[in-house]
Amino acid sequence: MKTRGTVAAAVASAGILLAGWQAGTQAGGTSIITATGTTAEGSGGASGTNGSAPDSATTKGTTKGTTSGTTAAGTFTGADVQTRFGSVQVQITVAGGTITDVTALHLTDDDRKSIQISNRAAPVLRSEVLAAQSADVQTVSGATVTSGAYLTSLQAAIDAANL
Numbered sequence: 001m002k003t004r005g006t007v008a009a010a011v012a013s014a015g016i017l018l019a020g021w022q023a024g025t026q027a028g029g030t031s032i033i034t035a036t037g038t039t040a041e042g043s044g045g046a047s048g049t050n051g052s053a054p055d056s057a058t059t060k061g062t063t064k065g066t067t068s069g070t071t072a073a074g075t076f077t078g079a080d081v082q083t084r085f086g087s088v089q090v091q092i093t094v095a096g097g098t099i100t101d102v103t104a105l106h107l108t109d110d111d112r113k114s115i116q117i118s119n120r121a122a123p124v125l126r127s128e129v130l131a132a133q134s135a136d137v138q139t140v141s142g143a144t145v146t147s148g149a150y151l152t153s154l155q156a157a158i159d160a161a162n163l
Contacts, residue, residue, distance in 0.1 A: 072097050072161040077105065078153035085114040088149035092157045099133055099163070102126045102154065108146050117143045125150050134158065 072094045080089045086108035093101040104126070107118035121143035128137040135155040139147035 072163055074161070076157040076160040078155070078157035078160070080106070081149040081153045083108055083145050083149050085110040085117075085145055088146060088153055090150055090153040090157055092154065092161065094161045094163065097163065099130060099158075102129050104150065108149070114146075118146050121146050121150070129154060133163075 073096065074094060076092050076094060078090045078092070080087050087106055088108060089105040091103045091105050092099050093103070102125075104118075104122045107122055108114040109118065121140040124140050125137065125147060129135065135151045135158055137151070139151070
């Protein structure tokens with residue numbers, strides 16, 4: 001369900017922002033954010049008829065870049081989102097406060113069908129995200145679980161970039 005994914009992304013993002021704030025405070029206010037090991041656990045399993053929610057989200061990536069208001073720059077890695085078909089993790093590249101690239105570091109790969117679905121959904125999601133400059137895009141039909149996890153990880157990366 002979209003609500004569970006949104007909550008997982010919000011919790012993961014809050015952890016990333018807190019780690020970045022603490023790093024900035026300890027480093028004397030520098031604008032470089034490094035966050036690792038922050039974890040946000042969602043409730044296991046999906047409910048509803050299509051099971052569209054990721055099972056849990058774990059932020060394991062790092063964010064490297066500078067943020068200054070809306071002029072973020074650098075590479076930001078989103079949460080590693082676990083689904084029943086495998087994990088999904090997305091990385092964004094930001095220049096001048098604009099998302100210039102979206103890279104899927106890992107997509108669902110539990111079986112051949114999951115790989116086919118991921119390979120079909122990833123380019124569609126990437127182009128939609130670059131056009132919208134946000135995670136507020138439609139999921140890909142037939143790839144609901146993969147899309148939901150992709151967008152959850154993406155939102156964590158966007159939050160890390162302060163976009």
